[in-house]
Amino acid sequence: MIRFEQVSVTYEDAAGPALRGVDLSVDEGELCLLVGPSGVGKSTLLGAVSGLVPHFTGGTLHGRVTVAGRDTRTHRPRELADIVGTVGQDPLAHFVTDTVEDELAYGMESLGLPPDTMRRRVEETLDLLGLASLRDRPIATLSSGQQQRVAIGSVLTAHPRVLVLDEPTSALDPAAAEEVLAVLQRLVHDLGTTVLLAEHRLERVVQYADQVILLPEPGAAPVIGAPADIMAVSPVFPPVVALGRLAGWSPLPLSVRDARRKAKALRERLAPLAAAAGAGAAFQPEAGAAPLAPTRPAAPTLPMLPTNTSRPIGEAKGLSVRRGRIEALKGVDLTVRPGETIALMGRNGAGKSTLLSAFVGLHEPAAGTVRVGDAIPHRTRPAELLRHVGLVPQEPRDLLYADTVATECQAADRDADAPAGSCRALVTGLLPDVADATHPRDLSEGQRLALALAVILTARPPLILLDEPTRGLDYAAKARLVDILRSLAAAGHATVLATHDVELAAELAHRVVILADGEVVADGPTAEVVVSSPAFAPQVAKVLAPLPWLTVPHVARALEATA
Numbered sequence: 001m002i003r004f005e006q007v008s009v010t011y012e013d014a015a016g017p018a019l020r021g022v023d024l025s026v027d028e029g030e031l032c033l034l035v036g037p038s039g040v041g042k043s044t045l046l047g048a049v050s051g052l053v054p055h056f057t058g059g060t061l062h063g064r065v066t067v068a069g070r071d072t073r074t075h076r077p078r079e080l081a082d083i084v085g086t087v088g089q090d091p092l093a094h095f096v097t098d099t100v101e102d103e104l105a106y107g108m109e110s111l112g113l114p115p116d117t118m119r120r121r122v123e124e125t126l127d128l129l130g131l132a133s134l135r136d137r138p139i140a141t142l143s144s145g146q147q148q149r150v151a152i153g154s155v156l157t158a159h160p161r162v163l164v165l166d167e168p169t170s171a172l173d174p175a176a177a178e179e180v181l182a183v184l185q186r187l188v189h190d191l192g193t194t195v196l197l198a199e200h201r202l203e204r205v206v207q208y209a210d211q212v213i214l215l216p217e218p219g220a221a222p223v224i225g226a227p228a229d230i231m232a233v234s235p236v237f238p239p240v241v242a243l244g245r246l247a248g249w250s251p252l253p254l255s256v257r258d259a260r261r262k263a264k265a266l267r268e269r270l271a272p273l274a275a276a277a278g279a280g281a282a283f284q285p286e287a288g289a290a291p292l293a294p295t296r297p298a299a300p301t302l303p304m305l306p307t308n309t310s311r312p313i314g315e316a317k318g319l320s321v322r323r324g325r326i327e328a329l330k331g332v333d334l335t336v337r338p339g340e341t342i343a344l345m346g347r348n349g350a351g352k353s354t355l356l357s358a359f360v361g362l363h364e365p366a367a368g369t370v371r372v373g374d375a376i377p378h379r380t381r382p383a384e385l386l387r388h389v390g391l392v393p394q395e396p397r398d399l400l401y402a403d404t405v406a407t408e409c410q411a412a413d414r415d416a417d418a419p420a421g422s423c424r425a426l427v428t429g430l431l432p433d434v435a436d437a438t439h440p441r442d443l444s445e446g447q448r449l450a451l452a453l454a455v456i457l458t459a460r461p462p463l464i465l466l467d468e469p470t471r472g473l474d475y476a477a478k479a480r481l482v483d484i485l486r487s488l489a490a491a492g493h494a495t496v497l498a499t500h501d502v503e504l505a506a507e508l509a510h511r512v513v514i515l516a517d518g519e520v521v522a523d524g525p526t527a528e529v530v531v532s533s534p535a536f537a538p539q540v541a542k543v544l545a546p547l548p549w550l551t552v553p554h555v556a557r558a559l560e561a562t563a
């Protein structure tokens, strides 16, 4: 159905090709997963299928890509629209209409489908993707996960024979991600749809794939094979595979279910350690290192904040916030103390982003109060508020205005009244290889996140808020982010991160707070909260249950201690 013959793509002004020597085919009715570290060319490969590369992106494509026999170089994306449905990384950029229902119908209208067919498919899709209650909503007022579901729905309604999806679950809560994958699998099995999808969070998708295409490094030829075979050699792999590699299991497990079947001996080996260590609290992230633990040295670029640990850094009491007709937060209580890392989790639309933005004064409470230090955010001047709290938004680009890294840093120093060079020193600490003259637009997703974080940190706010910081990051970038956030906690900063990444929460957070429909429904130590809510439990916790380990590094440390 999809065929690449000796394809290479070179963007204008690039030092080398973004893709080289790609020769592969994806059969009809196959779910094919495209994996690889950031920047290896996954989006480029997907774009070559939908025709966006090179028609919209520029650059040169050598070789031949055909979809259902049509050459994508001689057919523009519009001429492929009846066979290929595409969802890109940034759904907002592709919405054409204003409301959910119109967007679901738009693709079918352009294909000239009869009105009753369109009507039926819109209803089916609203049900399938849990969008029925949002059907009349302006798209601009949806949460990011709700928008991503609309973007997926809008390509499904046209029943394309080929679906090309670039990180389709990046903004989805864990349950929604499973629902979307179940829908895709049904299309593949029942209708013979061909699905090609790129994803960083392999724990969500690898078990559904028929075939995996690995791009191991930029410009390297792809490695193609059965999922377990590719996972054995891939530089990116999910926690169950990491656990399988650690325990020496063969073939490697791809799902929690596979891993549980193989884990009996490992559980038996670990059980006495759990009993010896006592309560589950011993398996908290950073076990033994309480917030502000003196043993953890702060990174040199992150001087200790003067802190008074008895006073909260941020506090919401009985906080209610309205957004239009919606009561997005209802009586939320949350206390944040110095050195704490809190993961804020919950389904799409639960109110996580709203809560973070209330802490930076973007919403006036309808009831209750919110404070950061002594400041009431919505009554505090932005320049003053910077010293108390900083928010790295879901799209770090929204925080970056300048056209070079150097000018961005100078502006951050000025805004924060910090000594010249402060922001640049932070950038160098976080991103040793980034040159002053680089345009923020040309940074990778992970680099842009680090730059936005440096801009925020320049004012040294005690409270740092991050909205979905691992969206679009590969495992290596995520590990670097974890190190940075741990150093911040050790230096006395408190961090609240809204995230759907259960693996990140398990690795990093001291506490997990779960929001549901605008209310706090759980607030406690990470191990307790995530293990008792299956949707938010990391893979290792599910594999080893009822033992209390949450991540592969925790297990590795325990095994080392027994070796």
Ligand SMILES: Nc1ncnc2c1ncn2[C@@H]1O[C@H](COP(=O)(O)OP(=O)(O)OP(=O)(O)O)[C@@H](O)[C@H]1O
Pocket (backbone or CB within 6 Å): 011, 012, 014, 018, 036, 037, 038, 039, 040, 041, 042, 043, 044, 045, 057, 058, 444, 445, 472
């Ligand atoms: N439109 C473009 N113009 C110039 N260079 C580009 C363009 N799009 C991508 N690139 C460059 O091509 C390379 C491959 O990028 P691509 O987005 O395909 O990687 P990716 O594997 O999808 O990365 P990620 O996982 O971060 O999404 C990168 O070095 C990127 O900077």
Ligand SMILES: Nc1ncnc2c1ncn2[C@@H]1O[C@H](COP(=O)(O)OP(=O)(O)OP(=O)(O)O)[C@@H](O)[C@H]1O
Pocket (backbone or CB within 6 Å): 140, 141, 142, 143, 144, 145, 146, 171, 173, 323, 324, 325, 326, 328, 346, 347, 348, 349, 350, 351, 352, 353, 354, 355, 498
């Ligand atoms: N500008 C707006 N106008 C009206 N309603 C809004 C607006 N922005 C968000 N909402 C609604 O407020 C609720 C909370 O949205 P919020 O973005 O805080 O959720 P979230 O938990 O961050 O979701 P996600 O996980 O999808 O990012 C949702 O029902 C959303 O549809």
